[in-house]
Amino acid sequence: MELLKKRIQSEGKAIGKDIVKVDMFLNHQIDVELIQAIGQEFHNRFKDKQITKILTIEASGIPIACMTALYFNVPVLFGKKYTSETNDNSTYVSNVYSFTKKQEYNIRISKEFLHENDKVLIIDDFLANGQAVIGLLDIVNQAKSTVCGVGIVIEKGFQPGRKNIEEKGLQVESLAIIDSIKDGIIYFI
Numbered sequence: 001m002e003l004l005k006k007r008i009q010s011e012g013k014a015i016g017k018d019i020v021k022v023d024m025f026l027n028h029q030i031d032v033e034l035i036q037a038i039g040q041e042f043h044n045r046f047k048d049k050q051i052t053k054i055l056t057i058e059a060s061g062i063p064i065a066c067m068t069a070l071y072f073n074v075p076v077l078f079g080k081k082y083t084s085e086t087n088d089n090s091t092y093v094s095n096v097y098s099f100t101k102k103q104e105y106n107i108r109i110s111k112e113f114l115h116e117n118d119k120v121l122i123i124d125d126f127l128a129n130g131q132a133v134i135g136l137l138d139i140v141n142q143a144k145s146t147v148c149g150v151g152i153v154i155e156k157g158f159q160p161g162r163k164n165i166e167e168k169g170l171q172v173e174s175l176a177i178i179d180s181i182k183d184g185i186i187y188f189i
């Protein structure tokens, strides 16, 4: 998506060799028009899949998932993050290792909102090692629903996330794929 790549190149900040900050339009301040175009693009790519629910993780995935859901006319469900262990039979739980925070956390989704007949599109802002998506996939499997695809806004192509998800047989669609980061400059594939 050319518009997105231009925004990353002009406003994104590279932190070291493997982190990109896009707080000016995606992760803190949100450019709603851009997110709307992103939602429309995800709809274009997955419109034939009879999606019934958009699934993401709080917090940054939520606005993107909401704009995408508008085009599919389906609800958004987001994994809630918890760092403590509690036993709660009313939720599905999965453990995720955070690439940016370098620590584990649990995500929970109420059993009430995910069902066997749901066809799920997973949406997230970044793809690094694929741990967040794999945690969501684990929850979808617990609910015996079906994942029909994974939509990512910014994929870091030099990290193994895509490989880790594709080897589970899933279609991954990323709107901008970063090839490398060198001397603070972001290069796309």
Ligand code: 5GP
Pocket (backbone or CB within 6 Å): 018, 019, 020, 021, 022, 027, 057, 060, 097, 098, 099, 100, 124, 125, 126, 127, 128, 129, 130, 131, 132, 133, 161
């Ligand atoms: P993964 O689970 O694929 O290893 O990492 C993806 C998750 O970590 C995303 O949900 C995102 O919030 C965060 N993340 C990974 N890499 C980056 C990055 O370069 N920049 C930002 N802002 N978030 C990232």
